[in-house]
Amino acid sequence: MISAQILSPQTANVSDLPRPQLGPHDVLIEVKNAGICGTDLHIWHGSYALAQYPLVPGHEFSGVVAEIGDEVSTTRVGEHVTADPNLPCNHCYFCQKRQFNQCLNLKAVGVTRNGGFARYVVVPESAVFPIGDLSFAAAAMLEPLACVVWGLKQVQIQAGDSMLIFGAGPMGLLMLQAVKTDGAAQVVVIDREEGRLKLARELGATATVKAADFNQAMAQELSPFGFDVVADATGLPKVIQDGFQYLRSGGKFWVFGVAPDKARVEISPYEIFRRDLKIIGSFALNKTFHESIALVKAGAVKLEPLISHQLPLERFAEAMHFAEHDPDRLKVQFHLD
Numbered sequence: 001m002i003s004a005q006i007l008s009p010q011t012a013n014v015s016d017l018p019r020p021q022l023g024p025h026d027v028l029i030e031v032k033n034a035g036i037c038g039t040d041l042h043i044w045h046g047s048y049a050l051a052q053y054p055l056v057p058g059h060e061f062s063g064v065v066a067e068i069g070d071e072v073s074t075t076r077v078g079e080h081v082t083a084d085p086n087l088p089c090n091h092c093y094f095c096q097k098r099q100f101n102q103c104l105n106l107k108a109v110g111v112t113r114n115g116g117f118a119r120y121v122v123v124p125e126s127a128v129f130p131i132g133d134l135s136f137a138a139a140a141m142l143e144p145l146a147c148v149v150w151g152l153k154q155v156q157i158q159a160g161d162s163m164l165i166f167g168a169g170p171m172g173l174l175m176l177q178a179v180k181t182d183g184a185a186q187v188v189v190i191d192r193e194e195g196r197l198k199l200a201r202e203l204g205a206t207a208t209v210k211a212a213d214f215n216q217a218m219a220q221e222l223s224p225f226g227f228d229v230v231a232d233a234t235g236l237p238k239v240i241q242d243g244f245q246y247l248r249s250g251g252k253f254w255v256f257g258v259a260p261d262k263a264r265v266e267i268s269p270y271e272i273f274r275r276d277l278k279i280i281g282s283f284a285l286n287k288t289f290h291e292s293i294a295l296v297k298a299g300a301v302k303l304e305p306l307i308s309h310q311l312p313l314e315r316f317a318e319a320m321h322f323a324e325h326d327p328d329r330l331k332v333q334f335h336l337d
């Protein structure tokens with residue numbers, strides 16, 4: 001089967017690998033669409049500690065069930081599905097506390113075992129989710145949406161909240177749509193690229209501002225006492241540091257973008273104290289696939305406008321380049337015929 005395998009950082013082979021073997025509780029999915037995420041770029045560059053090479057990456061994918069193990073009872077051959085790539089151990093302290101994303105032995109499809117940048121991928125039955133009549137392209141974006149949904153559960157938007165989102169990449173645009181379903185009234189989106197801001201307006205942003213033009217005076221005009229929630233979907237330490245000044249007293253800062261692990265920002269503990277500020281992190285997802293499927297099926301979150309490129313797997317290196325450098329990129333996906 002065709003597979004894009006990373007042998008070691010920056011060295012990949014698109015080649016024919018043997019079709020993977022199924023255990024009794026496993027499901028073989030014939031991949032139709034698979035998205036490239038920041039994590040895949042880190043794996044490509046060798047800056048993701050958990051990755052185990054050689055590796056077929058890809059943890060955002062959808063497809064058709066091609067074969068099921070002997071003990072599998074909840075899906076059948078031919079069903080259209082996606083999968084939760086995170087495979088918690090189910091017995092450590094955090095799993096016992098239902099903090100599955102903090103599992104001490106966390107494994108993940110496309111990170112610690114072969115993923116969806118291949119004709120076929122194997123996942124345990126417990127990770128499989130039927131997608132009904134959603135398109136494969138949309139379904140391959142349910143995983144990033146599930147990450148946003150997990151964040152929403154931490155942040156707890158209140159009806160009527162004003163919100164400021166830094167970054168209108170795929171994650172910022174998912175966040176924009178999702179917070180509106182939770183009752184955020186005013187949602188202002190900041191980005192460098194006008195094309196992304198235009199899309200943000202189409203998807204419900206109440207105002208958009210180019211990053212270079214945004215400042216305190218403009219923020220005050222938009223929301224005089226500051227924003228109830230400020231979210232970072234850029235992962236840029238400077239954006240995160242500067243973002244705190246836009247919070248309303250009592251507001252929440254949502255750290256969602258993935259900053260480099262060694263990065264540090266300066267914040268004033270006095271300001272956090274004096275202004276009742278809250279800093280909320282959310283990592284990956286935690287059993288939030290059903291919620292994410294429901295939001296898309298109801299039409300509350302649109303995924304297809306966020307896909308900018310669809311390429312065949314044969315163009316692996318080119319697709320990785322687009323995902324990292326094309327100024328017009330949003331989500332870059334592989335599409336397998």
Ligand SMILES: [Zn+2]
Nearest residue numbers: 037038039060
């Ligand atoms: Zn991802």
Ligand SMILES: [Zn+2]
Nearest residue numbers: 089092095103
């Ligand atoms: Zn665990």
